[in-house]
Amino acid sequence: xxxxxxxxxxxxxxxxxxxxxxxxxxxxxxxxxxxxxxxxxxxxxxxxxxxxxxxxxxxxxxxxxxxxxxxxxxxxxxxxxxxxxxxx
Amino acid sequence: xxxxxxxxxxxxxxxxxxxxxxxxxxxxxxxxxxxxxxxxxxxxxxxxxxxxxxxxxxxxxxxxxxxxxxxxxxxxxxxxxxxxxxxx
Numbered sequence: 001x002x003x004x005x006x007x008x009x010x011x012x013x014x015x016x017x018x019x020x021x022x023x024x025x026x027x028x029x030x031x032x033x034x035x036x037x038x039x040x041x042x043x044x045x046x047x048x049x050x051x052x053x054x055x056x057x058x059x060x061x062x063x064x065x066x067x068x069x070x071x072x073x074x075x076x077x078x079x080x081x082x083x084x085x086x087x088x
Numbered sequence: 089x090x091x092x093x094x095x096x097x098x099x100x101x102x103x104x105x106x107x108x109x110x111x112x113x114x115x116x117x118x119x120x121x122x123x124x125x126x127x128x129x130x131x132x133x134x135x136x137x138x139x140x141x142x143x144x145x146x147x148x149x150x151x152x153x154x155x156x157x158x159x160x161x162x163x164x165x166x167x168x169x170x171x172x173x174x175x176x
Contacts, residue, residue, distance in 0.1 A: 009132050037136040044132035048125040
């Protein structure tokens with residue numbers, strides 16, 4: 001079966017406090033980047049799966065994301081299909 | 089000045105070994121997701137900056153990314169402009 005690459009973005013839900021992002025903002029301010037208003041940190045995954053077609057690949061990665069990559073209590077995720085795997 | 093949101097994706101360079109991604113692949117295989125061929129983990133940031141226009145916002149975030157968000161020895165990054173900040 002062909003390889004498909006799917007990108008997964010995992011972000012904290014808007015209501016969840018993001019201490020890492022907060023720390024980055026404060027560091028940037030002390031480095032002189034006063035124009036940075038906010039930073040939210042998330043996770044990013046490039047997942048390569050074997051699947052008959054792009055729809056199957058999406059469904060598999062969606063399943064994987066909610067099982068292992070994101071914590072659905074505090075995080076959300078979204079998927080994005082990448083160009084065919086060879087081009088990376 | 090208006091707020092602009094820029095997304096930053098930080099990924100390990102292709103030649104750098106990614107132990108977190110490797111661990112995720114092995115966990116997924118043991119959970120029965122044998123079709124997952126590879127996972128690369130990266131970081132994802134949503135940065136809100138005050139800037140006169142989108143080009144200035146990009147330039148500022150590019151500067152911030154190479155200074156603080158990415159380690160240029162082992163990581164690369166790319167930027168993506170988000171829709172106007174209000175819509176998040």
